[in-house]
Amino acid sequence: MSILNVEHLSHGFGDRAIFQDVSFRLLKGEHIGLIGANGEGKSTFMSIITNKLMPDEGKVEWAKDVRIGYLDQHTVLEKGQSIRAVLSSAFDFLYEMEQRMNLICDAMGSADETELEQYMEELGTLQDLLTMHDFYLIDSKVDEVARALGLLDLGLDTDVTELSGGQRTRILLGKLLLAKPDILLLDEPTNYLDAEHIEWLKRYLNEYENAFILISHDIPFLNSVVNIIYHMDHQELNRYVGNYEKFEEVYEMKKMQLEAAYNKQQKEIADLKDFVARNKARVATRNMAMARKKKLDKMDVIELVSEKPKPEFHFKEARTPGRYLFETKDLIIGYDEALSSPLTLQMERGEKLVLTGANGIGKTTLLKSILGLIPPLMGEVSLGENVMIGYFEQEMSQEIDCTCIEAIWEEFPGMSQYEVRSALAKCGLTTKHIESKVRVLSGGEQAKVRLCKLMNRESNLLVLDEPTNHLDVDAKAELQRALNAYKGSILMVCHEPDFYQAFATSIKDCSKWTTRKI
Secondary structure, three states, rough: OOOEEEEEEEEEEEEEEEEEEEEEEOOOOOOEEEOOOOOOHHHHHHHHHOOOOOEEEEEEEEEEOEEEEOOOOOOOOOOOOEEEHHHHHHHHHHHHHHHHHHHHHHOOOOOOOOHHHHHHHHHHHHHHHHHHHOOHHHHHHHHHHHHHOOHHHOOOEEEEHHHHHHHHHHHHHHHHHHHHHHHHHHHHEOOOOOOOHHHHHHHHHHHHHOEEEEOOOOOHHHHOOOOOOOEEEOEEEEEOOOHHHHHHHHHHHHHHHHHHHHHHHHHHHHHHHHHHHHOOOOOEEOOOOOOHHHHHHHHHOOOOOOOOOOOOOOOOOOOOOEEEEEEEEEEEEEOOOHHHHHHHEEEEEEOOOEEEOOOOOHHHHHHHHOOOOOOOOOOEEEOOOOOEEEEEOOOOOOOOOOEHHHHHHHHHHOHHHHHHHHHHHHOOOOOHHHOOOOHHHHHHHHHHHHHHHHHOOOOOOOEEEEOOOOEEEEEHHHHHHHHHHHOOOOOOOOHHHHOOOOOOOOEEEEOEEEOOOO
């Protein structure tokens, strides 16, 4: 049974086409991985099928009464909302039924016999629906899910805007779990999750009986939960049965077959053209030459799709610093309250140190405290001699209203336009991306702009906060290679062991010093 039908969908931004004549069908129980390079339109596709964005052309049709649960990578939670309020909002449709019941009860006092009969019938239906959906057990269900996701320890009355990105993601996942939708739409759900909760989500999705569409660049995660791959590439959407590994195998085979067919056809075209050129002037062979010319004209020419520019990351290295890059003495980090016990740390030249641990325990706060971006609650931080830092923040401000070229020029006013364009192109951005406003780019493309800034400033210490978030497979692999080759030191927060184990010299579990309950 088809839950969603998408027919002949086309969409673009300005003169930049995102996809052309795309069709898609979602069947009951399918676990779909929606993949593609940064900027291919995966999040745009999700926005269109959830009616947040109108397509230029085409039709989106959901089955009747389908309930959709959508986890958007850019979902914003409102200030003043508590964790309990967000989780309970999963049952808004039930609260609306209760409100309708109360209105009916009020209206029954002045109703005639016919109206009374209709009200009684509607009241019975609503009562049955509320009972079927466990309406009178909502509070206990909220507590149960909050406990499973480690949210109970944060306090369900806590304002959601006080929480970390990972904690907010867990709240939104909890809301979806409580809502029990007919289909889940998940856009980069693992970006802000720690290893423990990625495992939890993996188990949940494997046991999930309904359909879901998942956008993710986390290949081990994808491989473990999906059974269908839809590949978005060069404005097309193609279906592959199996997980990501199976897709790669079939995709490479199709590519090789197309290249072989292309080469064979090019040889045939060259032979036909040669025959026509040599024989069209001769009376005896003119008819044969014209026949071959007609064959050439009618030939359906195979075209090879041009390869997308692959990113090349090379970090400029500054002069050698002193032995110690930074030292902390009895450092207590936090904002209004302490997030850590007193920390006495030091980092030596040449180290590539990765900080791990659950979300919300203060990893980002520690980085910002070391960099002097936020003051410590107690203790002190001192930087070593000749330390030149390159800092990659977890997210870019969405209020930036400039093009990619302007964003780089602002940081490096001495660069020529050619140098700026070349620098952005090396990060895997096309001409159309480079000339676009930064805020209209995908999360992965925005990350490449920030990496471009980082690469063009000399550093001997890279401080990286979740640098793999949003990056596609090629960009992630290239970043891993570049960090492995970097001769300077690295201090990084990351939740992907497959990424950092290739170059990390030491790994610290921050949960050992946090004062937060996890």
